[in-house]
Amino acid sequence: MVRSALILIAGVSVLAACGPSPERSTGSASTGSGAAREGAALRVQDTQRPEVTTEGISRDVVGWAVEVDEAAGAGPSDKWTFEASEYRRIDILERQATDNALEILVFMLTRDNPKPGADGMQVSGRLRLRYEWRGGRWVLRQIENLTFRYSVGIAT
Secondary structure: OOOHHHHHHHHHHHHHHHOOOOOOOOOOOOOOOOOHHHHHHHHHHHHOOOOOOHHHHHHHOOOEEEEEOOOOOOOOOOOOOOOOEEEEEEEEEEEEEEEEEEEEEEEEEEEOOOOOOOOOOOEEEEEEEEEEEOOOOOEEEEEEEOOOEEEEOOOO
């Protein structure tokens, strides 16, 4: 008899554990109607767009030019034009998104491909990239130089 009771309790416990999980609260009480919750779910789904990756950023900046200062402050300002063939390392530091805009703060390191015997140039620092959602994709609209600076003759 005790054995049957233990088997019955174990069976009920297994069945209870296999049921659907309860809804979890994120800290606020849910008092909205089902339609309001459904509308919120649709808005979240509508805003789901492809993520802008470091690989995508590397392609997007090609052809763009940024005014850069010399890292030590001693040299003249110059324009750096991103080329497809140059080395780039990109780290995404922050993302801020709105309905149709995306702002990404990155740390980027890039360098040119100098000719033999010429000094190489390296550029690194923080850039703010502003994207706009157009035609079903993210389009780069602006590059803001925050701390992007160049140095000559330094190879990493």
